[in-house]
Amino acid sequence: MIEATLCFPMRSRSDSAGDDTAAETANEVLLIEKRRGLGEGWYNGPGGKLEGDETPRECAVRETREEVGLEIDPADLEKAGELRFLLDGEEHTFCHVFLTTAFDGEPTASDEARPEWVDIDEVPYEQMWEDDRLWLPTVLEGKSVRGAFRFEGGEPLDEAEFVEYDLETGVSFADGD
Ligand SMILES: CNc1ncnc2c1ncn2[C@@H]1O[C@H](COP(=O)(O)OP(=O)(O)OP(=O)(O)O)[C@@H](O)[C@H]1O
Numbered sequence: 001m002i003e004a005t006l007c008f009p010m011r012s013r014s015d016s017a018g019d020d021t022a023a024e025t026a027n028e029v030l031l032i033e034k035r036r037g038l039g040e041g042w043y044n045g046p047g048g049k050l051e052g053d054e055t056p057r058e059c060a061v062r063e064t065r066e067e068v069g070l071e072i073d074p075a076d077l078e079k080a081g082e083l084r085f086l087l088d089g090e091e092h093t094f095c096h097v098f099l100t101t102a103f104d105g106e107p108t109a110s111d112e113a114r115p116e117w118v119d120i121d122e123v124p125y126e127q128m129w130e131d132d133r134l135w136l137p138t139v140l141e142g143k144s145v146r147g148a149f150r151f152e153g154g155e156p157l158d159e160a161e162f163v164e165y166d167l168e169t170g171v172s173f174a175d176g177d
Pocket residue numbers: 004005006036037038039044046047048049050085093095129131132157
């Protein structure tokens with residue numbers, strides 16, 4: 001099973017640089033248009049697979065730096081979700097979702113990703129993974145989610161058919177990761 005992360009930097013529209021504005025007032029989210037690999041051509045948050053013995057939090061910080069050039073203190077990441085993606089009945093990917101309103105730098109495009117600030121009411125769900133519309137609105141409201149999403153039809157996951165899901169909101173997580 002793959003362990004992966006997603007990280008959603010947020011800001012309020014009036015901020016030109018990131019600071020520690022409270023999540024409740026943030027109304028824009030940094031999405032990426034994925035330029036290669038799984039989910040290519042779709043929007044998502046920065047993120048990727050855990051490497052070596054890093055924690056999910058360390059992975060989210062590294063992937064956000066590599067993909068869009070923002071620097072985040074791991075302690076400033078707020079755990080917002082745990083998502084299980086099943087393919088043909090087998091555990092495929094376990095994804096840790098984080099939010100942050102505290103980061104340094106300006107989003108910059110990389111080979112992997114083109115970043116774009118998007119109003120949280122204008123998230124392009126029709127150009128995203130099908131499951132995103134089910135859990136991301138809740139996360140962007142500042143509530144936590146735990147979900148399981150079933151896909152069928154074999155690899156690759158981004159060509160499989162989304163068939164059903166279970167979702168809980170307002171959950172708590174056992175540890176900070
Ligand atoms: C099934 N429904 C899904 N809905 C929303 N997001 C999903 C997802 N399934 C996978 N994801 C995310 O997609 C990224 C893939 O990342 P992916 O390119 O494979 O990782 P990484 O950057 O490490 O790849 P390289 O091997 O270095 O190219 C990673 O953030 C992962 O959490």
